[in-house]
Amino acid sequence: MGLLRDLPFTLQGLSSTTLPFANDTVLQLPPTLPPPIVSLLHTLAEPSLLYRGLVNFVKSPAKGLLGQSLRAAINNELRSYLTLVATLEGQIRRALSSVNGSAPRGGIGKAGVTLKRCVVWTREATMGLRLMSLIAEESNSKHGGQLISLIHGFSTSHGDPVVAAFAERLLADVTRPFYDILRRWIYDGELSDPHLEFFVREQSPNDEDWKESKAKGQASVWNSKYELVDAMVPSITTADFAQKVFLIGKSLNFIRHSCGDSQWVDAYSKTSSRELRYGDTATVEKWIDEAYKTTMQRLMHLMSTRFRLFDHLQALKNYILLGQGDFIALLMESLAANLDRPAGAQYRHTLTAQLEHAVRGSNAQYDSEEVLKRLDARMLQLSHGDIGWDCFTLEYKIDAPVDVVVTEWGNRQYLKIFNFLWRVKRVEFALASAWRRCMTGSRGVLQTTDDEVLQTWRSTRGVLAEMVHFVGQLQYYILFEVIESSWTELQKNIRKDDCTLDDLITAHTRYLTAITHKGLLGARRRQFHESLKDPNPDGGPAAATAPEDRNSYMVQLSELLRTMLAYRDSVDGLYSWSLSDFTRRQEADAVGLMRRHTAAATDTDDPFTTFTTTNTATTNPPPPPHHPKSELPALQDRLRHLGAAFRTRLQVLLGDLAYQPDVDMRFLGVSMNFNDVYQPVRRKAKPPPVQ
Template sequence: MINRMDNTDQVHEAVEALVRLFLVQRKPLDEGRMDLDTDQDQDQETLDASHEARIEAAQEYCLRILGSRLAPSLVSDDMHISDLIKKKLMREDPSANKAVRFSHLYTKLSACSVLSKKWSTLYFLLAVSDQSSSVAQDSRANDHQPLSFLGLHNLDTTRVRERTSREHSNTTTAAHSRHGSMHIPTQISRTTAKLISAPAPATAYTNLLNDQSRYAQPEVEESALLRDLIFVFQGIDGKMIKFGTESGTCSIDHSANISNSTRSLVSRLTELGWLYKKIDTYVQTTLKEGTAGLVSQSFCSALQHELVDYFRLIAVLEAHIAKDTDTDPSKGLSLKRLLVWTQESLQRLRLMSVLVECCHDLQGGALVSMVHDYTQHGDPLIQQFIHHMLERISAPFYVIMQRWIYEGELDDPRTEFFIAFDPDVEEEDMWQRQYFIRKEMLPAFIGTSLAKKILSIGKSLNFLRHKCDDAEWLLQNHGVGKSLKYGDIAELEGSIDAAYVGTSRRLLQLLNSKFKLVDHLTAIKRYILLGQGDFIQHLMEALGSNLSQPANTLFRHNLTGTLEAAIRSSNAQYDDPDVLRRLDVRLLEISPGDSGWDVFSLDYHVDSPINTILTPVAMHQYLKMFNFLWRLKRVEYALSSAWRRQTTSARAIRPILELVPELHHCRIVCSEMIHFVYQLQYYILFEVLECSWDELLKTIESSTTDLDSLIEAHAKYLRDVTSKGLLAASHDANMMPRLLELLATILDYKVAQDNLYSYALAEIERRERLVQTADRRTRHGQWGLTDQDETLDRIPEEQFEELVPGLLRTLNEYSMQFKRELSNLLITLSADGDSDLRFLSFRLDFNEFYMGSLKASTTAAAAVSGKKATASR
């Protein structure tokens, strides 16, 4: 009981302190003037009594409010309150749209299980509605009964009214707002100084007294804040609301008498201002710099276009503020209504602010791609907004694309398009390297395959204009495409595909018909890759003697004459004169000790536009292939010469019985070498060249869709020819050096065999001379044979011991070296992962002659080493 009394006393003391503080803070501004005008004879005690009476009345009123239950006197009926709201909405809107919308919302509210006091919520919303005229009238009629229109218990204020009427000469009537809050303006006598200087009844209110200077000023009117906000919305500082030094901040004058709730509301509204200022700063900065690209300028234009509705809203708000000031401010624009009205603009400015922040350092296609990423948002309104902006932002981008696709011109002064141009590229590499894709500028809605088609279209148009001189077709098809703009990606792809098919088909048709691409490829195969057999044979026979000389003794005009003679002597004379005109002789760089075989080469000249496919790099690959095939032909020619000599000299050198086994062995080794060369030639000329050529022709006829695919098909053909023909497909990097060493060994063996046959023929001539000498002596009556003629049927002893063993030893060394190198090559080929190389190994050793000999020699070597080991034990 004592505790309850103590709490009651504390409450009374707190209420009394608050009332006294409130009355002191609400001191009128003209208090000083009224004090001076007060009659000097006025009774001071009467003023003090009047002041104490006001304090007592206010204290009693506060205690009544605190002690009341504030419970409604109505029955909780959801259907009834719903009907009341519907009737109210029907009175406001005869079209019943609001009532129907309320019915849908009420159905959702009834189904919601989270809220337990639905009737209370609806009743509260109906009570605080500002649109109810009956509520306003009831509030004005019952101004002396606070909160009576809300259905709350009437509060007896008789004593307050009586005391107020007695003090009417010194005080104003207590005013009650429609929400039941009571303001008690009063005049403070000279005892105010005593009340202010007196200590507070409770220490909890000391801080409130320290802030009394702030509340001593009149509260800032809402219309003044609205006017300031209009300036802030336009990025301009107001009187009380100013932009902060940091980005995205606004400050409100701390000395102004503004409640915390109002400050919070104003702070929310200032977001609109600094968002606009951020967007406007970006636009002005970008346009002033002068270095912004067309897409960036279009982006700024789109932002300014979207701000038109925002400016229109500001104009409407400003008109409302001016109108409301002239009429009734209580019914005009308020901060809360302003917050509702600006929500749509706030959302748009937030989106634009995000775009500005993300696209600040981007240009061209990268900027368009970044904005396009926001179309993946789940909100359809945001999708529509971004799509609408993209139509403006991407307009310059699509203009550049349109000129590139339909005219072949790259008008991109600020490098904003995803296709770039390199002016330093050589003419032969124009197609491959002059135009290329910059992936950083490629928009997300244009895939890599579509971008390659766009690149190919423009390059084809440039190729037709500058290389093929096809002005007539370009004139007929100039600008036939429709205008491109952001929108349906499928429609864009359809337009690009149509332009791609038309230009590519025209280009391939010109290359095959007018410029005879296939004929040039066939000529290279026949002459550079030695496919024209009779021509190569005549050329080899005509040049054989000349090419055996040192390289520095050759002259190009002599070789050119020999080439023309070989053409006239073969079926090559019936080829196209344009093809034969391009065939020429080329001498490689001469090194010390080189012969004509090492530096001679055929060449085939190509010009524009064929040099786009047959580039210098490709022709260099053909030259490498020719050098290897020419060396192989040289070995074949040498072996053919050795075989002819063996055949023509066999009968003549038969009497030399000492050399018969060696000469027979020479024929066997020479046959092995011929077999090796022929099988290697067959593999290269048929398994590699012919198969790759057939595949190339099929690809050109059926699979090539544009010049890129044609170049790729030729590049694949050239890779297959060089990799398989030069044995580069093998995993062993030493395969080609081994093969070249093997061919060099064959040439060395042919030279050693020629030396042996030359000696044998010289020996036959010596013996014939001896026989002729003996016959002459016999005819003169002398002895036909003398002691000096003992070597008539045999090789002289000194030659048989000194000269012949050296020749035979050299032959035997080259023969063993050939077999050893060939065996190693066969082992490598048979173990290779490429099936064609394994098949070549089978063709070279189909009866396992070399592999069997290798196994036998390996077994014999193992047996010998085993005997040595046994003997050592």
């Protein structure tokens, strides 16, 4: 009877005369009890010790809001447990008051309350205490969404329906702070998470990911302000759900702070905000889908109309990627004389004036003022010996918030592509000028009876034709097969109804990566692909930071372009020599004609001296003016050497293209060598150095 009398105190974690607590984890039993009673008391000691430990847990300080809500939920369950203990205590008191002292064991069995029955009555409560104790112990190493996942695991994966129902009841209380944070995030775009318990987190400038993005030029308000922490996504949500939530809040925050449309966000919050609670998952997902569609549509509407994102992308293609052909042709023609001078002699006002002249003289004049005012001409950083062609560049200035799409990395890619295309255009312009002089000169100043000179010009025109064909095929490939096809793919991706800003950024990154790779600016020979594979399948910044490969196509094309420019200079030298030779012959013919006229006049005055005068003029002609015949062999050797170097480098390039995994790049090699006039040379990769 003493044990029954003290049992309610023990179940409440309080020490009594017969059942004292040595500490929070030890309950002392009387040493004289028989084993069956000890076994029952062992069973009843479990909820007592669990309750005592849970009380200490509830009193301990919490790490965050979810920790506080967990302690509050456990405290509510402990109150329910105490209600059970109070009911049990009332049963025990009534039973003890009706005890008959003359009956066996005091008649306690007939009173209806025994230790065994107490075990039965507390069995379900013990299971709840056991579960809460396990959760409390595990929660010390869990935080935020991880804590929700811990409890949710018991409600979904535990076979006992009692345990599952108990965990569900706990979740309803524990998740309230989580859903409050979620509501602020998806309806206001504000992150109210002081203890970092939500799966969306504001990035710190000290984070490694932020520093890496900054180094690659991809850090922006859109992709570097907030991040999705996968480890904090609770199991009550799916990965797609978490991604939608992340995009909704990030978009609202971007609309409010970067797009300056806080009025729309406030109005949207007032009309759409709802209270979110755990339990009705289908309804919550429906509300999230509605918020996702509304927010994405508003953001894309702002980017396309107010900030004219698509117009800026079109302008970048027209001016930086040389899509506006008449503008580029007029600009190059007007700048040619200036850019032939040293880079230090270039003046900004001259470049700006020629740029405006090219705009007014081409269809670019019909573009909007918003687009044209962003176009600028400038000189890159000068190096010793550079001329204007080496440093000139066009620049298209991008402001916020469009710079989240055309990032610093994107601007570098555009600059890289423009510089390469500008060099190709320069070579095309130089070769066209040389070819035009050759064709017009062949009907005038280049006419001669010297077979050696004629053969030199014939071979020179042949090599020039090869170079013109090469540049034409290269330009066609880059401008149409690469840029136009990539642009079509970009338009298809960004014009979708469900396109988001993230989709647009990804599509634009792939667009630039495809151009730099297929445009031979970033592609490497197949022999190097295995050792220099990019871990990022979408390319982008990872490709930009790969180690330089001296056998890259960019290096080969640079050598070919330099060779063609050197050949053009040699052709100009040969033309100057031919012009001087033509002038000498013209002068010699004029002198001879003058002498013949003089001799004819003399013969008319003195017919008896006709034979003598004519014979003297014929047999002893005056020595011709100085003729620099020695310059021709040097010019011939120079032209022959440059022509052979061009063919050799072209054959190596064709050999590398023939084994490219990309079909379009292999087709470039076929179009350059459609009649098999060149024999492609395949180089072998050098073995790596032995460490």
